[in-house]
Structure formats: structure tokens, C-alpha cells
Amino acid sequence: GQQLNQSPQSMFIQEGEDVSMNCTSSSIFNTWLWYKQEPGEGPVLLIALYKAGELTSNGRLTAQFGITRKDSFLNISASIPSDVGIYFCAGQLGGSEKLVFGKGMKLTVNP
Amino acid sequence: GAVVSQHPSRVICKSGTSVKIECRSLDFQATTMFWYRQFPKKSLMLMATSNEGSKATYEQGVEKDKFLINHASLTLSTLTVTSAHPEDSSFYICSARLGGARETQYFGPGTRLLVL
Numbered sequence: 001g002q003q004l005n006q007s008p009q010s011m012f013i014q015e016g017e018d019v020s021m022n023c024t025s026s027s028i029f030n031t032w033l034w035y036k037q038e039p040g041e042g043p044v045l046l047i048a049l050y051k052a053g054e055l056t057s058n059g060r061l062t063a064q065f066g067i068t069r070k071d072s073f074l075n076i077s078a079s080i081p082s083d084v085g086i087y088f089c090a091g092q093l094g095g096s097e098k099l100v101f102g103k104g105m106k107l108t109v110n111p
Numbered sequence: 112g113a114v115v116s117q118h119p120s121r122v123i124c125k126s127g128t129s130v131k132i133e134c135r136s137l138d139f140q141a142t143t144m145f146w147y148r149q150f151p152k153k154s155l156m157l158m159a160t161s162n163e164g165s166k167a168t169y170e171q172g173v174e175k176d177k178f179l180i181n182h183a184s185l186t187l188s189t190l191t192v193t194s195a196h197p198e199d200s201s202f203y204i205c206s207a208r209l210g211g212a213r214e215t216q217y218f219g220p221g222t223r224l225l226v227l
Binding site for chain 1 (some may be wrong): 115117121144145153154155157160187202204206208212213214215216217218219220223
């Protein structure tokens, strides 16, 4: 089935550093969503993107919908310990209600 | 807004029994809800799409008689794991689709199922 290539798979950073992650696909998506999941919890929506080239921020988080509609990135600036978790990208193909998920990026922030 | 709840949050049951998990959209109506299963350190695996008032659509390899889905109202979908076995132990997560021009899926907090 469809897959998204999400990278990196994990990152270990110091508090205060910035972090970037991205997702790519061979297919064109109409929607890109970024979620964060903490242990034992469901994914929480961080940012939703609906238009090629769209750049959206949510506090210290910034995400962009790639101009080719085949990729998206998420940046976290000035990381803090509570940013720890697994970040998933998800894309929605045109004409489909389903989401295709990346494999996740595990973020560890050292205080 | 856009809150989705799940109940129970965790359940332990004996092998052979059935377990029902509820998914509710608390502040919006969802004609479509989704059920996922997540294994440790893995991404979410879609099990089925639940449509209000009609039969659920199951993904390939998911047994519909094993995982019964009912979407009786615009705010409630249920997943029943029938005749549970230890291999059914997993983290089950539902999501609800908020439609419109800016369509999004909001997830519930998940249900941890342990079958002994």
C-alpha cells in the first residue's frame, strides 16, 4: 500500500535547539497533517496543510506543504523537554478519506 | 473544539470473551470514523472505515467477523473484538473525520487491550 517516507527516524537534541523533519511520497497529496503522539496516548493534531506551498505556524512549530505536493516538512524551534514524543506525518490522497502515515520520528530533548 | 473520546482507556479480559470499545466525537458530528491498531514502536495501521448508517469498510487482512464495527449515530462508533485472543492485545485508536473545505481527522486517546 501507500507509504510515506519520513525522516529522520529519531533525533536526540539539546534543549533550545531547533529540529526539522520531513516526509516525502511518490504520490501527490491534497492534504498534509502533522501529529504528535506521547506514550500511551492518541496522536494530537499539530498542523494541517491544504495548499501547495502553504506555510503554517503553530507557536514554535512551522510546517510547509511542498510545492510539488509530494512532500512536507515540520520545524520545531527552541525545543523544550515537553516536545519529547513521536511525530507523525500523514497525507490524504485526492478522492480518499483515508490517511497515509509516515513511520514516525522519535524526538528526545535533553534538558 | 474537535475532541474525540474513547472508552475504556484500558481493558484486561480473558481469552474467548468479547470487548467493546466506544469512540465518541464530543463537539462535532462525524459521518466517518476510523479504527486503527498500533503495535509498539510502530505507526498506525488502519483497520476499517466506519460510516454512519452503513456497513464499515475493512482493510485487507482485517477480519470483519472478528472486529465488529457499528456506527449508530453521528457521534458514536463502536469496535467489538469478538472471541478475543492474546494476539489481539494491542493499542486501538479511533479517529473522527471533520469534513468540509479543511478536512481533518482528530484522534481519540486510545484503548489498551490486554487479552490473557
